[in-house]
Each structure stands twice: as C-alpha cells, then as structure tokens.
Amino acid sequence: MASATGHGHPRDVPDQRVEPLLAERGVHLSREQVYRLVTQAPQRLNMDVFAALxxxxxxxxxxxxxxxxxxxxxxxxVAGGETAKSGVGDLRPVRAKIRRPDNS
Structure with a gap:
C-alpha cells in the first residue's frame, strides 16, 4: 500500500519517526507502545490512535x-434433539482475593 505522504504501512515507517508524528496529533505513546504497534498486529486499538495513524x-x-x-x-x-442451553448467562463471577505484601 502506498500513500500520498509516502509513508505506507506502519511497519514500513521506523518507530522513531512514528512517535513524533503521532504526538503532533495529540497521541502520546511510549517508545515500547510505538514499537509494538509498528512491529506487531495489535489485538485492540484506541480509535484516536487509529485515526492518527x-x-x-x-x-x-x-x-x-x-x-x-x-x-x-x-x-x-443434547439427547432428544433439544438445543443445549449454555452461554454467558450460566457463568458466575469468582470473588477475587487481594493479598497485601508482607512488610517484614
């Protein structure tokens, strides 16, 4: 994919060049976040970051x-031809256990 600006796909743009370009558009990411964005396919992406990209x-x-x-x-x-009724509604939350570190 080529673009009017000549940058192309995020993986084609060095991450050190992406960070200031995103910052100009009000998107501030750490170097690590920019590196992951440029080198990996993100699982989820903020719409502001997507629009800036x-x-x-x-x-x-x-x-x-x-x-x-x-x-x-x-x-x-299930047996008898009925549809099994399992889904999200059958799930129940599990109480979290918060443990404080020992201050020894």
Whole structure:
C-alpha cells in the first residue's frame, strides 16, 4: 500500500519517526507502545490512535484493517434433539482475593 505522504504501512515507517508524528496529533505513546504497534498486529486499538495513524500514513481505515469472516459456531444438541442451553448467562463471577505484601 502506498500513500500520498509516502509513508505506507506502519511497519514500513521506523518507530522513531512514528512517535513524533503521532504526538503532533495529540497521541502520546511510549517508545515500547510505538514499537509494538509498528512491529506487531495489535489485538485492540484506541480509535484516536487509529485515526492518527490513518492521518500520519495518509490512508483510510480500509487500508490498515483487513476484515476476515470468522467461522460460525454450530449449537450443540443434547439427547432428544433439544438445543443445549449454555452461554454467558450460566457463568458466575469468582470473588477475587487481594493479598497485601508482607512488610517484614
């Protein structure tokens, strides 16, 4: 993908150049965050960061995101042909245990 600014994909732009360009647009990330953003596919991304990346790279969202259809899950049936009723509603929270460090 080429862009009007000549930057291309985030992986094509050195991370030391991305950080100040994002900062100009009000997005402040640590060097580690920028490095991960440039070298890895993010699992989730803030919309402000995404918009700033599109602006920096001179491209649109469709140039940075590839939509892939996920396989549809088929509901399992129990004996007798009824649909199994398990889901999020069956889950119950577990109480967290907070332990303070020993001050010895």
């Amino acid at each position: 599109c602006d920096v790279l001179g491209c649109g969202p469709q140039d940075l995101v590839e939509v892939v259809a996920a396989p549809q899950q088929v509901r399992k049936t």
